[in-house]
Amino acid sequence: MTAQTAPRTGNHSRHDPKGTHRSADDPNVLLEDDYAFYEPIPPYPPRTEREAEFYTLGDGEMFLNMGPQHPSTHGVLRVVLKLDGETVVDIDPVLGYLHRGVEKLVENADYHQTISQVDPLEYISSLFCEWAPVTAYEKLLDVEVPRRAEYIRVLSAELNRIASHSLFLGWFALDLGGLTPILWSFIERDEIVEMLAALTGQRMLFNYFRIGGVNGDLNHEFMSRLGDWMSRAATQIESGMGLLNENEIFARRVAGLGVVDRETAMRYCMTGPNLRATGIPFDLRRAHPYSIYPEIEFDVPTRTEGDSLARYLLRMEEVKQSLRIIDQCLEQMPDGPIMAKLPRLIRPRPGRAWSAVEGPRGIYGAYAISDGTDQPFRLKIHDPSFIHLGAMTTLLPGNLLADTMAIMASLDPVMGGVDK
């Protein structure tokens, strides 16, 4: 319909979606009605029964649009809450504000380039995001990674896990209104990130793992920083936790908050600390051993409560286990090459490979399909944040508005990973 043939009279059309009207200046332009503008109700007919159910208000209920510009949505998430007073009745997360189409991009990049493409998915713990596709490619290529490279991978990844968990501590406290822990925990994170920058050359998006090994060997600056930090890490992390653990208000806020039982956790495909907090000792490093984890001693801490406090304490316990792993890595680190012998241009034979690693938030998976060219035919990234955010719809209803962000923070999603 061109501008000439469009009806000029009246700015409503029978066929327009509900909640819209035609612009008076240009009838081709569809504008949202005022109420649709102020209410988060979508200006089109509901697409599914669930959407219809959600966007129908009951007695005394109202919608509250939270995000994408909200102080505590951990990136760019939009959540539509259905509230009854301050109680959350239902929740509809709206994603896509950070969607970069990485899975499409990697289909147009060669195998080496994809590593830097998947890096910014999970910007808090990038190394795990690299690790999964890299191991998947190695399975496609049937390549054996040198043992020193495996040790370096485990070492740097565990450091990244600690950085991620200490950031979790800060965000969690910030969402509960505590100002100080975030800055205290940033000290730890900053130290680790600087250390990894000395190793990899980058502070956040490391781009360090390579197909068949790692990019660079351990260097002097990294080792001296690591040794310096390891000597005081345990006490520092303990002091950071002391800000929260002994705080009565904190304990009362989070104990019994957002409880997940075992069946729900399995039904919602939850993994990582959120699953282990319910009592299921599922840790991929033990459940499906990879890399050099079978040679390393560590415990898989679990808790049975399944609430936010358990998730928080479990992560802090994992930090201690990670310190143990780093200790053993440094002790057992063998000499040798850090890269397998591979040609520059990689053309794996056609095939499919799945690989998963245990990250700080759950399992990071990569499903790679090769069609014999130098570009992956398909690379599917599995991100735990996405799954855990999906479980929010069952965790939140019945809780107060104030707990929305506390529960979400305790699940620790990273929007970069959720939105791919």
Added chain:
Amino acid sequence: MDRALARRLEARFGDVLHGPARQRHDQTEIRIGAGDVVEVLRSLHDEPDLAFVMLADLAGVDTGREMQVVYHLWSATTDDWLRVIAEGLSREDPRIPSVTFLWQGAEWMERETYDMFGITFEGNRDLRRIYMPPDYTSFPLRKDFYLPDDAARSPGAGVRHVERTHGPTDATPGVLRQTRA
């Protein structure tokens, strides 16, 4: 590689499998038709000697000829990852039963797959787009998807001329030639 698992699976699901179970590295792969998904996955999930209780991933694949939906399962009974490929979905109207009755968490994974491939999961009560805006009309991860397709219809049409460099006419969709597990 868990040979016993392959034998068990072949014995249990012999007639619905498309070909023998394939194994490589730490993965065992079986292929089934879209219609058998409910029956096979329920048996895998419920039967105590299989007990694949964890759905690690659900992915859609567009091979260029057909659509596939790929499930990755984990079980304590075996050292292998189990990959279940539901193949033979038509590219015109791909339909497959939902597995949300076993794993509620698959709801969002199926929404993502629907958003990216247009695969309809029958039984998923909330199958709408998850990443792309609601007025979006294409399915970006399909092999015949080209950006100008959508950009021409979107409010941002013509804004980024870079997206218009290759029209859909002068490009051919990629086709997955042959796969080996």
Added chain:
Amino acid sequence: MTAITRTWDQLTLPGKALAILLPLGAALTLGLVLVLVLFGQAILDILIFNLPIVRFAFAATVLLLLAPPIAFVIIYMEMKIIALMNLRIGPDRVGPWGSLLSTVHGLKVLMKEDFTPTRADPVVFTWAPVVVFSTMALSALVIPFAPGLFAQDMNLALLYFFAIGGMTVVGLLMGGWASFNKYSLLGGLRSAAQIVSYEIPLTLSVVGLVILAGTMSLNSIVEQQGTSGWFTDWYVVRQPLGFLIFAIAATAEANRTPFDLTEADSEIVAGFATEYSGMRFGFFFFAEYIGVFIISALTTVLFLGGWNAPFPVPAISWIIDPGELGLGLLLLVLIAPVIGTLILAAPFYLFRSQTRWWVALLIGFVLFNVLVGLLFGLWAYINFDWVAGLIWFLSKTFGLVFLFVWMRGTLPRVRIDQLMGFAWKWLLPASLLNLFVTALAVLVVDGLGVPGA
């Protein structure tokens, strides 16, 4: 005529304004002088006849003018102290140690755009910050800062304070309702629920004190706490439970962490202030910090002895009467600054070779001024009761303000149901218990006829 028109046309815009304003100002001044000369005595009589009203108007003006500087000081304290607790540096750019940053913030807020959202109720939206700010400033009217330094000495001062202080919630509710924003609405309703609930334990906790004091006049309450000169007279010693309840309820009343639910930024963005910008937001912001000051001041007055020193300060008489020096005083005024500056500058110049001479002189000058200021303060402290009182009062008050800031840096926020439950299940029974125990004690003591009780 044409000449005047031409000249007028050649003037620039400021010139035109001046050409109008200057004669106008001259005429007004002349008129004022004439009126003063002719009717000065009559005006003075009227003023003296209406002294309470004049005093009220004057005091209210002074308090309104003083409010922003007090708020600036507390905002700076908060920024800097929380920064140090967070292991940050905090403000360090404007003024020495960044101490002027809050002032600059205030000016910035003045210059920002001040808009009203579509669909907001403009009248209520505009008046809400005024109500909040003015109630805060008005409730300061009854606070005795020092002997003789107070605006009004009412015999119902405490009641007045709670009555006016409770008006704040009206302003917050107005702001929350008129903003046409659900976050604001939630924040406004939360503040209504919270402040109304905490008014009750807050008021009940001081009833015991009022029974003991036998008056609601804040001046008399302070005077009663200074009879022996020691801190044992303070009501915090006789009413520890009341003090505790008052402190907690006052924190909630001032919307401070851990009870800052009305502006919980991680939940409801900024609560009632979400849609406010520019100076209207500034008024809310100032009101919050003045509220902190006033609540601390009231706690000081009621429980911590007000202007009284915690121990009897030995009286020193000022031996030197400057008038006796005669011509020597003139010489002292002329020479002392120079010599003092030189003496104080000398160590910096002699012992640090990098210091340039003019930098050393500058440092010496500043140090000399500080020294003279201290000496002058000491002189004032000894000679004037109100200076001594003000110093003690302010140090106690800002000690309590520091406590508020400390809590903000340490504690997470409570949840709304925990907040309400705490008020109704714990604070209210505790304050009632306090009231009954105090009343019983007074009865028993009176019945026994203990002298001096």
